[in-house]
Amino acid sequence: MNESEVVELYKASQIFKLLGDKTRLTMMKLLQTHDCCVCEFVEIFKMSQPAISQHLRKLRDVGLVKEERRGQWIFYSINNEHEDYPFVQSILNHLPEQNGLVVELEEQGLRISCN
Amino acid sequence: MNESEVVELYKASQIFKLLGDKTRLTMMKLLQTHDCCVCEFVEIFKMSQPAISQHLRKLRDVGLVKEERRGQWIFYSINNEHEDYPFVQSILNHLPEQNGLVVELEEQGLRISCN
DNA sequence: ACATTATATAATCATATACTTATATACGCA
């Protein structure tokens, strides 16, 4: 156990509360390998845009993810400066890849890319 | 990453939902090192007996803990036969020891021991 | 400037959650 990955118990429970929702947990796993914008998540999860925004806000409020505007889109990514980033990564590493969801998007031509 | 510790995503989110409560998370951490009975948890958490029982039931319903009657008491312990036991352990290992809570109990003479 | 697209936020609502109180069950002991 790397000392930097020891997490105060209450903070851990707050993180687990966030990850205790299948949608948010899948978002985090996806963000591990792909930055995504809101409209991509809307497609992937077949959920309304406000529902997606609200999940992202919860993740952002505790600093697990960060946002960055790119043109018309706002892309979300893992915040690797979060104090418990190593802990969260070590958890996500136990979960199976969800890249199939992104591949589907690409096949539908719905993947957003901008530079 | 040990293959045996890869956990299906929905199941992981269900486990996190359970661990997303400070009381239950602390229970799990304590059980990592000490079997405990309900009345000990009542003392440790300063919560009502039904509240404690209900938290333990949730943990037991998904098989994270098991119970065993010892005389008048029912002791709870980690269920090391749970399919995701290695995953849960690896998570708990990131949390600081909570043994101080048990030591306090012992100092008050409230620790139950029976054989 | 205006229409379109992407996103956030506010208000609302149904359901889930975590507690309380009241009660039932099970064991140990006189």
Next chain:
DNA sequence: TGCGTATATAAGTATATGATTATATAATGT
């Protein structure tokens, strides 16, 4: 057998959560 202790469960309640609908804000392209 009856009493005290330990625990579980049921019912009720307040709050939290996750969705929806409606609306506001911001960027793009004409």
